[in-house]
Amino acid sequence: MPRLLGLLADDRTWTAAATALACIGRAGSPTRESPAARSAGDGADANLAACVYWKVTGEPGPCLERLGPIATADLPHPALHRPADLGAHAARWADRLRALTADREPLAHVEAAHALWAATGDTAHTVPVPASAVRGLAEGAYLPVMPPRYGNPARIRPAARPAADLLRAVPDRDERRRGSGGRRGFVQDEGIRNAVDALLTEGCADHR
Template identity: 35%
Template sequence: MLRLRRPSPAAWGTIVEAACGDAEDYWRARDVLVQAGRAAAPYADRIAARLDDLLRDPHDYLIGQLAFPLAGVGDVRAMPALHRLAVRERLWRERSNAPALAVMPAAELLPLLRRDLGVDAAAGGNACALDVLAAWGPAAAPALPEVMACLEGPYAYDAARVLGRIGPPAAAAAGRLAEFATGSSRPPGPYGPDPRGSWYGVRMAAWAHWRVTGDDSPALRIYAADLDSGLGSRVLPYLADFGPAAARHTGAVRALMDSPGAWARVAAAHAWWRITGDPEPAVPVLLAAVDPEWDGHIAYPTPRAVRHLGEIGAPAAAAEPVLTRLLERETRLGHGWERIRILADDAVTRTLTEALAGIGPRSPG
């Protein structure tokens, strides 16, 4: 399961039965099952029944290995186990749980998230909860009081991202976001309350302020200062989100497409296309970042380049052969990180599939 991208159709069934059984090595099967994602859907009843059995044992510390696969298909039968895990302070311990939790219906999970965030805005596990809320976007609006409290702690960067994703319903945070963006104030940490120096999240705060107010002038002014001081690579993703409103910066963005760093080149190519609508100089830069022999190492921006090529669509048709080659691999991408290897490869596979769909069918000949 960890090695092959397309295992036998019966393989997941075998894993589920082992994970739900009493065999001595059931824990090994659960380590795989927790990464199942949508593949667990046909086995939800079996997993839920076994999870119900385990919940009768107040000392079973492995319920998360069945709760998260069930949550990953949006099954509300995972909620009793998630409540128990939250009480044990295990629910938000790892950010890798966020993708599964984000699939759960917001109405079911929001009360638990809000309760957890409300205990301590500086708690170490808040990052996962904030990741889930960011993924929900406007549906996370009921958690605004707790998110705004987190804006005053070491997870202010993550909280600002959530507020930006929520958008106009988070307008009550606009004043505080403006203070953080301009540097007139800053949150504490994560390296302590020392206010000296600029906060690393000023660009995120500026973006979030624009998202909640619709006023782009403060953010674009801040990003222009970064471009003028040689820090343009930091603001490229934000400029891409602004699109044509950032047209005054096309010269600086075009120059960054020749940066020595692959991440900066990919971000600049994407920003150029989003701002100008012109794919001609962007596609070769993005295509150069897609190595057909890429092995999944996270140091390379390959998935991001693939996603951007798919967004460009038909003008990126030259990417079709290399994307197809990566998609047709028999073995999973990854570096032996067994705890996330299936999840990581599935995410790449979805990105490749969506990109190819965006580009469209290959022209005959």
């Protein structure tokens, strides 16, 4: 904790330190002043700061205020994944999130489905989305936008089984899933493998 608190004083390390403290949760409550100050501004870290404040204090107010425009925007927002952090507090945006589960943007409908499930437990609109999102990989295709799609299904346990069924044969294929050459390609493939392993673990657990 003392080392992370020290890193909050440096703009170059603030984001990484704040993200780590958010994972620690309530034990990181001594950090409340830094995220509270940043969440009130217009800087690039304002949305993250509001979410960190929620994680370390349990007070959703600043996060709800910051994320309202994200969840209700006319177009999918790059930070659409953040409402999921609020759980049931994000239920006020359920109608908008439900509509976004049918969005054509490659990642928006996956993030919206995860946020909707976290907020309401709705499975009618969330279960079909992960299976649709991972179908390309099951058929041997890989695009750089794919990796974030595999983390959310593993969290939405009711949705994990159909997505896992599609990907069950992927780990045994003698090929790399990558969109780049060199070292980056290895990193991309490893990330995909780890995410698919997590998804299969959740899917198998549900199956049992």
